Amino acid sequence: MKDSTEVAVSSRRGGRRKACDLCCQKKIRCNGAKPRCSHCQIYESECVYNGVQRKTVPRVNSAPRVESLEARMGRMELILEGLKTQIDILSKRGEIESAVEDVQEVFPSSEEREDERTLPPLSDILPIVDEYFSSTNRLLPLFDQIKFMQMLRGWYSNPDQRGSATWAAINVVLALGLLLQPHINAGGDLTVATLVKNAQSVLDEIVTREEDILSAQIVLGLCILFQESPDPQPASVLVATAITLVHRLRLYSRSGQENLSQADIRQRDRLFWIAYILDKSISLRAQQPPLLSDAWTDIDLPEADPIDGAGVVYSLQGTSKINFFRLRVQLGIIQGKVYEWLYSVTADKLLSAAKEQFVQSVECTLHQWEESLPREFMPDSILESAPLGTVQHLASLHWTYLHTSALIHRAHSHNQKWIQIILQRSAIIIDEPIRCAITSPQPSLPGSWSKLVSSSRACMKLWDSMLTYNEPLIWSTLCGRITGLLLLLVNNLTEPQHEMLIADQRLVEAAIQSLVPIAAKLRNRQFQQVYHACEELALKVRILIERSINVVSASEAQYFLAEVQLGSSLDEPGTQPVLGLVQGLYHGGKRPEVMPTNPLGEAILQEDGSPLVDNSAISGTALFSWN
Structure with missing residues (x-):
């Protein structure tokens, strides 16, 4: 019997296979050593040349596939015939050229994109630039005015030296100038949306250019612009990009500034603090970790x-x-x-x-x-x-101060759990006031509750007094305004005896009316929930006010009739309302005791004839747990 190493396995071409079975299976080079190759020795395997059996693949009937391909070819031929007919018609109408032009407009060449980086005449935009530097940039010094004006005039005087960063910076300044000053006549084509789109179109070039502060200025300017828009998400992304540039430029540290002028150091510090403001504000509003740490910086205030x-x-x-x-x-x-x-x-x-x-x-x-x-x-x-x-x-x-103060006590518009508690317990005040008065524990409001309410009242009055409609300001202050609205509503429900109730309710109604167009425009689920919660709470406050007026009116009539029947005069006419809701309707005088009634209209008395609960207890103050 022949040794296994001498068994020759023929290949398709009649040649002898040189690799053993193990090397073939592992697809490694076989050295053909006798009696066992090196790999068989390593793996302690028998070195044989019997050939590896391959699984036979059953033959597939190709007839159905051929028929399917022929059917597809037939359908494609019909489509091509139809397209040929349409091309002939379009050629006669001369519409192919216009279709090609449309495609070129959507996908312009790089040369055409360069040509599109144009600006209105300098005389048209100078009023906008001057307005920006006299107002917004004075308060948030993003750009150095002297350097920017040199860059602006260089754009118009040296067309060959125009760059994408300069063009983007000018667009950002124009957008910021128009944003909070919409009264400026900027021409029909110059809008904030167009200017922002222009700056965004070269953003990829901006963030990858050489290290200079102009890139950071452009990105921070865009971030400010998006903070004044209905969708704050782009601002979150842009502030992350801006912080990356801050790190790259080392704006957070004094090191490396020895060779810079005082003006340059001042500008770098201001850029850092603007990035810091945006980072902390967006972080707290979104309740996400900030990107800048106080431990990293040694920059002075x-x-x-x-x-x-x-x-x-x-x-x-x-x-x-x-x-x-x-x-x-x-x-x-x-x-x-x-x-x-x-x-x-x-x-x-x-x-x-x-x-x-x-x-x-x-x-x-x-x-x-x-x-x-x-x-x-x-x-x-x-x-x-x-x-x-x-x-x-x-x-x-x-x-911003009001919103931050409310966030400290978790009494803000983003706290959905708190809002749900308010809605649930306010229903008890309206539907079951007697049970509310008897069973409710003492309230658990923060010690600074009165301060929160007074701050909300002052801010709501300020908004109500600002006659100019400014959409960017509406979006940038939306969280704070809804928080102030909620705080006034909760105070009206929990303290319906306070003397500012009627005035506060007027502020509430005006604020809700101002939110109507925003609710129609902003399809944010969280905002819609808070908006409808404010509407519901405002309705319940109205019910409380109307109920109180009706109770006081009935009590006054009974008191007056009793005095007339006794033949006495009203030495002290009029009384103060039970819940202090209509103080302007009556003038001083002794206050009769008005007792709560059950649903059947009968006074609820104890056995000795005294009222079961004190009038002031029906306010529902004890109903709200703050935590």
């Missing part, structure tokens, strides 16, 4: 009185001044602490006592920040004391 006056605002009376930019940076630092201490993953692991200490600490810091504002720049005074170009920015500052 903006000067209170800089040499170029950036951020400084004087009152119209000339009696006081503030540095808006410095105040906004300080508020941004507080916003960062609110997230870190109350909303971060680390904060979730803290004990309740530690959380309460953090709440008190950050609340105290926020209170000190507000106390630093002169009287002329408080919400109830800025319309009379602040320059016209700064009013909208100052209003936005106060709305």
Whole structure:
């Protein structure tokens, strides 16, 4: 019998196979050593040349496939015939050329895109640029005016040296100038949307260019623009890009600035703080971790009185001044602490006592920040004391303060759990007021509740007094305004005896009316839920007011008839209403005791004839748990 190593296996071409079975299976090179090749020795396998059996694939009947292909070919021939007919018709009409032109408009060549980077005449855009630098850039110094004007004039005087970064920067400044100053006549084709689209079209070139601060300025400008829009998501993406540029340029550190002029250092510091403001604001609003850490930076706060006056605002009376930019940076630092201490993953692991200490600490810091504002720049005074170009920015500052204050106590429009508790328990006030008065525990409202309500009232009055309709300001202050609206509504439901109820309810109704066009335009699920919750709460407050007026009117009539039957005069005519809701209808006097009634209209008395519950207990104050 022949040795297995001598068995020859013929290939298709009649040659001898040189690899053993193991090497064939593993697809490795066989050295053909005798009696066993090297690999068979390694794997301790028998070295044989019997050939590897391959699975036979059953033959498939190709007839059905051929028929299917022929059918498809027939259908394609019919389609081609139809297209040929259409081409003949279009050729006669001369429409093919126009169709090609349409395609070229959608996909322009690179040369054509370069040609599209045009701007209106310099004389047309100078008023917009001047308006931007006299208002918005004074408060948030994103660009150095002298350098920007040199760049702008260079664009028009040297067409051969035009670059995408310069073009984008000019578009951003024009958009910011038009954004909060819509009264400027910019021409029919020059709109904020068009300008933003222009800047976005070269964004990929901007973020990958050589390291200079112009790229960061453009991205931060776009981020500001998107913060004033209905959709805040692009702002979140852009601020991440801006922070990447901040890191690349090392704007967060003093190191490497030895060879720079004081003006350049000042501009770099301001860019860092603008990025910081946007990062902390977006982080807290979205309840996401910020991208900039306070531990990384050694940059000083903006000067209170800089040499170029950036951020400084004087009152119209000339009696006081503030540095808006410095105040906004300080508020941004507080916003960062609110997230870190109350909303971060680390904060979730803290004990309740530690959380309460953090709440008190950050609340105290926020209170000190507000106390630093002169009287002329408080919400109830800025319309009379602040320059016209700064009013909208100052209003936005106060709305941000209110929203931050509410976030400290989780009493804000993003807290869906809190809103649901309000809706559920407010229903008890309306539907079961007697049970509410008897069984409800004492309220668990924060100690600063009255301060939250007064701040909401002041901000709502300010908004109601601002006659100019400004859509960007509407979007940028939306969270704060809805939070203020909710706080007033909750206060009206829990404290229906307070003397400002009627005035507050007017503010509430006006605010809800102002939200109607926004609700029709903004299809955000969370906003729609909060908006409908505000409508429902406002309706319940109206029911409380009407119910109180009816109770007081019935009580007054009974009191008057009783006095007449006794033949006595009303020495002290009129009474105050039970829940303090219609104080303007009556004048002083002794207040008769009005008792709650059951659904059948009978007074609920104890055995000794005294009322079962005190009138003030029907307010429902005890119904709301804050936590």
